[in-house]
Amino acid sequence: MVEVVVFAVAGAACLAGAVGVVLSRNPVHAALMLVMTLFGIAVLFVALQAHFIAAVQVIVYAGAIVVLFLFVIMLLGVDRAAELSLGALPAQRWTAAAFGIGGAAVLVWLVAAVDRIFQGLPSYCAEEAAKLGREAPSAVCASLQEAGALGSESAPTATNYLIDVSAIARSLFSDYVYAFELTSLLLIVAVIGTVILARRSGYGESAPAESGETPQEARP
Amino acid sequence: MTGDPLFADGVDWGDIGIMGIKIGVAFAALLVATMFMIWFERKLISDMQHRIGPNVAGPWGLLQALADGIKFFFKEDLRPANADPLVFRLAPYISAVTAFVAFAIVPIGGVFTDPASPGAVGRGGTVTLFGKETILQVADPPVGILLLLAMSSVAVYGVMLAGWSSGSKYPLIGSVRASAQAISYEAALGMSVVAVVIAAGSLSTQSIVAQQVGGTWWGGSPDDWFLLTTGIVPFVVFLISATAELNRPPFDLVEAEQELVGGFHTEYSSIRFALFFLAEFMNVITMSAIMVTLFFGGPAGPIFFGLTWLWPTVWFLAKVLAFLFVFVWFRATLPRLRYDQLMSLGWKVLIPVMLFWLMFLGLRQLVVDQGWSTLQKVVVVLGLSAAGLALGWSLLAAALRAAKRNTAGEYFEGQDPEAVTPTADAPTGSVPADRALAGASPGEAGPEGES
Numbered sequence: 001m002v003e004v005v006v007f008a009v010a011g012a013a014c015l016a017g018a019v020g021v022v023l024s025r026n027p028v029h030a031a032l033m034l035v036m037t038l039f040g041i042a043v044l045f046v047a048l049q050a051h052f053i054a055a056v057q058v059i060v061y062a063g064a065i066v067v068l069f070l071f072v073i074m075l076l077g078v079d080r081a082a083e084l085s086l087g088a089l090p091a092q093r094w095t096a097a098a099f100g101i102g103g104a105a106v107l108v109w110l111v112a113a114v115d116r117i118f119q120g121l122p123s124y125c126a127e128e129a130a131k132l133g134r135e136a137p138s139a140v141c142a143s144l145q146e147a148g149a150l151g152s153e154s155a156p157t158a159t160n161y162l163i164d165v166s167a168i169a170r171s172l173f174s175d176y177v178y179a180f181e182l183t184s185l186l187l188i189v190a191v192i193g194t195v196i197l198a199r200r201s202g203y204g205e206s207a208p209a210e211s212g213e214t215p216q217e218a219r220p
Numbered sequence: 221m222t223g224d225p226l227f228a229d230g231v232d233w234g235d236i237g238i239m240g241i242k243i244g245v246a247f248a249a250l251l252v253a254t255m256f257m258i259w260f261e262r263k264l265i266s267d268m269q270h271r272i273g274p275n276v277a278g279p280w281g282l283l284q285a286l287a288d289g290i291k292f293f294f295k296e297d298l299r300p301a302n303a304d305p306l307v308f309r310l311a312p313y314i315s316a317v318t319a320f321v322a323f324a325i326v327p328i329g330g331v332f333t334d335p336a337s338p339g340a341v342g343r344g345g346t347v348t349l350f351g352k353e354t355i356l357q358v359a360d361p362p363v364g365i366l367l368l369l370a371m372s373s374v375a376v377y378g379v380m381l382a383g384w385s386s387g388s389k390y391p392l393i394g395s396v397r398a399s400a401q402a403i404s405y406e407a408a409l410g411m412s413v414v415a416v417v418i419a420a421g422s423l424s425t426q427s428i429v430a431q432q433v434g435g436t437w438w439g440g441s442p443d444d445w446f447l448l449t450t451g452i453v454p455f456v457v458f459l460i461s462a463t464a465e466l467n468r469p470p471f472d473l474v475e476a477e478q479e480l481v482g483g484f485h486t487e488y489s490s491i492r493f494a495l496f497f498l499a500e501f502m503n504v505i506t507m508s509a510i511m512v513t514l515f516f517g518g519p520a521g522p523i524f525f526g527l528t529w530l531w532p533t534v535w536f537l538a539k540v541l542a543f544l545f546v547f548v549w550f551r552a553t554l555p556r557l558r559y560d561q562l563m564s565l566g567w568k569v570l571i572p573v574m575l576f577w578l579m580f581l582g583l584r585q586l587v588v589d590q591g592w593s594t595l596q597k598v599v600v601v602l603g604l605s606a607a608g609l610a611l612g613w614s615l616l617a618a619a620l621r622a623a624k625r626n627t628a629g630e631y632f633e634g635q636d637p638e639a640v641t642p643t644a645d646a647p648t649g650s651v652p653a654d655r656a657l658a659g660a661s662p663g664e665a666g667p668e669g670e671s
Contacts (some may be wrong), residue, residue, distance in 0.1 A: 028381075054363070058373070059370045067380065074384055075394055
């Protein structure tokens with residue numbers, strides 16, 4: 001009962017925030033609506049007992065990324081209501097609507113397909129275990145058994161949460177360490193690229209170029 | 221260790237009542253502590269400056285904060301015509317709510333030692349309340365100390381949105397400064413928390429405190445405090461970055477009066493201004509409490525006689541009071557930093573120092589976990605640390621030198637347009653174009669050669 005109420009409230013907040021991001025005319029309001037969606041997702045994570053992911057969601061997404069969005073919006077001074085009626089091609093709207101509906105349909109189909117697989121998993125694991133005469137024949141079944149999804153209905157206890165953090169750390173720094181390090185390398189490359197692209201290379205280059213252009217434009 | 225024993229056997233109405241009492245008491249205590257802190261700060265600063273300070277309302281001016289609070293309630297609530305109505309109203313509440321929520325994870329007491337059986341690790345920080353075992357903190361979530369980091373990163377929104385939504389220049393500059401400062405120092409703050417988490421092996425504040433408290437009746441020696449077991453560096457970094465996160469002097473550029481009128485809350489008045497004020501002082505108290513929890517054993521201390529549950533709370537409050545004094549002391553003695561000094565302290569000193577220290581602590585933890593011999597310990601920890609330090613320091617020095625050389629180059633290039641500009645305004649366009657080409661070629665060669 002409590003779970004249903006929490007899910008309904010958090011899901012409604014997520015949806016309202018997502019719709020708000022699209023409909024807000026003011027970029028700052030849109031960013032705040034995005035924060036609301038992120039908080040709703042964090043609450044959903046807590047409801048799924050994934051406390052660490054929820055905390056990281058708030059710290060990284062709400063606390064750092066959207067703050068940087070706002071920072072850029074304020075620094076660039078684009079925080080006035082945007083004029084949206086200009087410049088949109090008529091076909092653009094129809095294409096966007098078609099893509100949106102198509103995307104939603106694919107998403108629903110994916111969720112249904114994954115749900116069907118998960119519904120079938122316990123019986124599949126039981127079958128395979130009976131056939132091979134072992135407890136956990138494949139990795140998927142082993143991890144399911146570990147999580148208590150097969151058979152026993154024991155709720156996760158408090159000690160499981162601590163294991164949750166160290167389990168994430170263990171898989172991050174052992175199985176997925178190359179992906180992890182490559183991602184960080186990619187981020188550094190992106191940062192350096194941004195700095196080089198955005199860097200104003202001294203006054204000596206840009207200012208005379210401007211001062212050289214203005215008389216030329218003024219002449220004709 | 222984590223989780224409240226109150227909920228171990230399901231939740232009934234009694235548990236909910238106890239939770240309600242806890243939340244109410246924590247809220248009221250924070251409000252009273254805020255009033256006390258305002259009085260304490262004004263009185264202490266006036267003592268340090270040979271003034272009398274508030275002395276009219278109540279004995280020793282104790283009721284001054286209450287009088288100010290009542291005055292705020294009855295003042296007119298102004299909203300600038302340029303302001304964004306919704307966000308302008310929302311911002312003070314974000315500040316106040318995050319300040320309160322962050323305090324929820326602080327254990328303000330609880331018997332960690334058992335006086336009846338010395339030597340045994342005692343009752344796990346619980347007390348008995350209305351016949352039920354519970355912990356003396358509002359919540360002990362599994363993510364524990366991460367909640368503090370989450371709340372301090374959400375608190376940035378309060379300041380930032382307040383400055384933006386005021387629709388005025390000074391608040392906007394103040395809020396941009398504030399958010400840049402908060403983001404910069406959050407990294408150092410988080411890393412010093414990580415040092416404690418490595419030492420404790422847990423995120424839960426309850427278990428962090430429990431590991432700093434010895435099993436004896438005098439609550440263990442201060443040797444067990446993470447202040448010493450992590451080496452004093454994380455504490456110093458935490459103290460400096462917490463002061464910066466709180467926008468307290470000497471890092472109060474957010475509301476530098478000489479430059480920005482009142483900073484982000486210039487346009488606020490009445491109860492909304494009071495909420496910002498409240499949030500600021502609540503945050504000071506929360507950060508002091510967190511420092512006590514992380515580095516000074518929380519409620520650890522000797523339990524003498526009589527009310528065994530009361531002594532830990534007394535020790536906790538005494539330690540927090542010491543830190544409140546330190547914050548006031550900073551304000552009374554240290555001049556405000558310049559903005560570039562603030563940034564270079566954060567990025568060039570605190571973060572590199574903390575990165576190195578984390579590597580050192582990680583190596584030490586590895587050696588302890590692997591159970592290596594003393595020789596291996598010395599070779600691995602000291603050798604690798606020294607090598608890492610030398611490498612990191614030389615990289616940093618090289619980067620700083622390159623940065624200095626680049627800024628020097630830009631300075632010289634910056635001289636050029638000033639010389640060109642007067643001629644550029646002249647009607648003959650050909651001369652400045654030539655000058656511009658001549659000026660552009662060294663400017664282009666410079667950055668390319670360096671990068």
